[in-house]
Amino acid sequence: MTTRPVGRIFTVSHLDASSGALPGALAGSVAAIGNFDGLHLGHRAVFHAARTMAQGLGAPCVLLTFEPHPRAFFRPDVKMFRLTPQAVKAALAERMGLDGVVVMSFDAALSGTSAADFISGLLVGRLGLRGVAVGHDFHFGKGREGSPALLAAEGPSLGLSVEVIPPLQRGGAPVSSSAIRAHLEAGQVEPAAALLGYRWIVRSVVGHGDKRGRTLGFPTANMKTPEGCGLRHGIYAVRMAVDGVVRNGVASYGRRPTFDDGPPMLEVFLFDFSGDLYGKSVDVEFCAWLRGEEKFDSLDALIAQMNRDAEAARAALARGPDTPAPSLLPLRL
Structure with a gap:
């Protein structure tokens, strides 16, 4: 043993x-x-x-x-x-x-x-x-x-x-892992949090991506999600714990249809942050759903939407969840 x-x-x-x-x-x-x-x-x-x-x-x-x-x-x-x-x-x-x-x-x-x-x-x-x-x-x-x-x-x-x-x-129904999965598969992170009793967390290691976010003005921490992750593809307001410090951000989870339709990837842009995150184990907490994944006809249209997403995420995080659920970040790694 x-x-x-x-x-x-x-x-x-x-x-x-x-x-x-x-x-x-x-x-x-x-x-x-x-x-x-x-x-x-x-x-x-x-x-x-x-x-x-x-x-x-x-x-x-x-x-x-x-x-x-x-x-x-x-x-x-x-x-x-x-x-x-x-x-x-x-x-x-x-x-x-x-x-x-x-x-x-x-x-x-x-x-x-x-x-x-x-x-x-x-x-x-x-x-x-x-x-x-x-x-x-x-x-x-x-x-x-x-x-x-x-x-x-x-x-x-x-x-x-x-x-x-x-x-x-x-709400007249049993609290169950199946019900929580169904909420997350629909992008309903706040109803999921109400059943969990905390905001749902993904742990991963920051890896090297294609560096495309830098050229768009949104450098992101790129992570693979655990195999079988059924979270709905889309844009979320998130908080991420790095080295015991919790920071606000906006995340995209999906296949990047504007570029490559590749394997699902979690990409997090942290607000007011600069630093090297490669190789770090981080916890990402999902706070609010913003919109579904979309394909854009031009980079200018994508950048404009990313700016709107960042503002929407800031507003959602400042406002707080409609269904209160505590944050458990930072967790011990």
Whole structure:
């Protein structure tokens, strides 16, 4: 078992038959268990229950999740729109008050583990957990035979406290990762933020582009988005954290139809900034949708629109979101 500290976060990158208990700092933990893609408001209800239980037991509280996402394991041919890849999930978990993140390898061995062995052999025996909190729809074990009801029935006899959290509703509908993805696929970053409880964040590394933005008067930080990103192509008001400093800007996400219709790229123009960003890991927070991606007949028309976009982004950021959601920037890298 290998661990990597990230602030107060310990990421367990692999658990196999030779693995023992968790690291000493996390021994006897209470765990919130699930995929938790997005760490949205519904997930945070599970975290709150786990933290409350941990406080009562005088124990650490961790997030126990799985990589790859089980859906990606069973359908590797289908690209999945991940809201929070592993590194972002760990950073967000730290901001949300959890003491650690346990990342369990989801492989053929784990998918073939019986529900009973998952509870007694893994959660209690190998990880030494004292309690767990799960959502109402958490299933586990071979063929998803394990359910929250089974966990609640079997756990206490093994010394494992169990709490099952009902679905969280907003606007008459359950808060879900699927609903958030649908909002982002429509460019609706503010409704997505209302369900997330924070403004959605993309983490990437600034790379070299074609330097075209400089010639247009808008030098941009160019980044690839995670594979499967389903964000609607268009122009957004954003904030970007660079070296712990948060700056305002305007971003284009898409294929650049005026030029090359290439692979999707995120390009961010930071206001009132000059400096070398190449190779830096940055977090981009999406604050407001401005318009869809367009093809322009001339560079002059494009530049004029880019100036309007920059002013619209400044205004949107100064005005603030229609649906308040806090910023979590800067995150620990």
